[in-house]
Amino acid sequence: MPQYETILTEQNGAVTVITLNRPQSLNALSSVVLEELISAFAAYQADDSQLCAVLTGSGEKAFAAGADIKEMADKPAADFYNQDFFSRWTSHLVKATRKPWIAAVNGFALGGGCELAMMADFIIASENAKFGQPEIKLGVAPGMGGSQRLTRAIGKSKAMEMCLTGRMMDAAEAERSGLVARTVPLADLMAEAMKTAETIAAMPPMAAMVNKEMVNAAYEMTLDQGLLHERRLFQILTATEDKAEGMAAFIEKRDGKWKGR
Ligand code: CO8
Numbered sequence: 001m002p003q004y005e006t007i008l009t010e011q012n013g014a015v016t017v018i019t020l021n022r023p024q025s026l027n028a029l030s031s032v033v034l035e036e037l038i039s040a041f042a043a044y045q046a047d048d049s050q051l052c053a054v055l056t057g058s059g060e061k062a063f064a065a066g067a068d069i070k071e072m073a074d075k076p077a078a079d080f081y082n083q084d085f086f087s088r089w090t091s092h093l094v095k096a097t098r099k100p101w102i103a104a105v106n107g108f109a110l111g112g113g114c115e116l117a118m119m120a121d122f123i124i125a126s127e128n129a130k131f132g133q134p135e136i137k138l139g140v141a142p143g144m145g146g147s148q149r150l151t152r153a154i155g156k157s158k159a160m161e162m163c164l165t166g167r168m169m170d171a172a173e174a175e176r177s178g179l180v181a182r183t184v185p186l187a188d189l190m191a192e193a194m195k196t197a198e199t200i201a202a203m204p205p206m207a208a209m210v211n212k213e214m215v216n217a218a219y220e221m222t223l224d225q226g227l228l229h230e231r232r233l234f235q236i237l238t239a240t241e242d243k244a245e246g247m248a249a250f251i252e253k254r255d256g257k258w259k260g261r
Pocket of ligand 1: 024025026028029065066067068069070072073108110111112113134135138140141142143
């Protein structure tokens with residue numbers, strides 16, 4: 001495994017665990033973190049032995065308290081624009097990562113931290129988790145998808161209130177609002193995230209990728225286009241060896257053995 005400066009990675013069976021590891025700055029997302037995350041997610045995507053990933057933050061206080069304010073404070077606007085700052089998160093962590101991954105949110109997920117968590121396929125949160133888009137208090141606004149993904153996740157009224165006031169939402173409200181899939185005690189967070197990741201990793205791998213692609217398509221397409229896309233992908237899956245195996249295994253009352261094809 002490569003050595004990183006700001007994140008930790010480990011393989012646990014078929015599950016890759018990636019941990020943001022700058023607890024002294026509440027796992028703030030610097031440019032180095034961005035590059036290292038891109039590299040770690042590319043390695044996960046490329047490794048056929050790895051079938052699900054979990055992203056979490058080190059320490060008990062924060063998943064990530066946002067983009068690194070100290071790094072951005074003196075950066076000229078032209079650099080943000082010319083470098084198309086923040087664009088690489090979506091292209092690498094969302095679009096290029098076709099295998100499933102879960103955000104295990106332990107504590108603060110603010111600004112870019114909330115936006116990073118929302119790039120995951122779903123979020124499992126600890127009871128002490130807090131979500132927010134406080135960028136307005138810095139004189140700016142979300143820059144990594146907060147205004148778009150949060151609005152799609154929890155609706156206009158709540159998303160607008162959070163962006164305009166910068167208030168934090170606790171884990172219970174986040175679960176009620178549909179932002180997170182499940183809330184668990186902090187002490188159980190990684191065990192629950194790993195159990196869920198192992199469940200996904202035990203599924204037929206190609207079917208897992210197709211299920212992910214289908215659900216994500218709901219964000220991009222009209223209902224008619226999405227339904228057609230779903231049917232076509234379903235029809236492709238019926239030609240796979242894993243479909244034959246899965247149905248035979250059901251009829252023979254045994255577990256399936258997957259080939260990912
Ligand atoms: N960036 C850099 N350092 C941070 C960040 C951050 N986002 N968040 C916390 N830290 C650092 C603190 O500066 C502090 O460092 P030090 O010990 O050297 O002073 C250390 O982490 C611990 O933090 P606190 O002492 O503040 O801990 P508290 O428990 O008192 O407070 C909070 C915790 C409430 C999470 C508080 O740290 C906080 O409000 N953090 C900032 C949250 C935030 O505003 N996030 C959004 C960032 S902006 C963004 O993500 C989108 C891009 C916007 C572009 C801006 C262009 C200028």
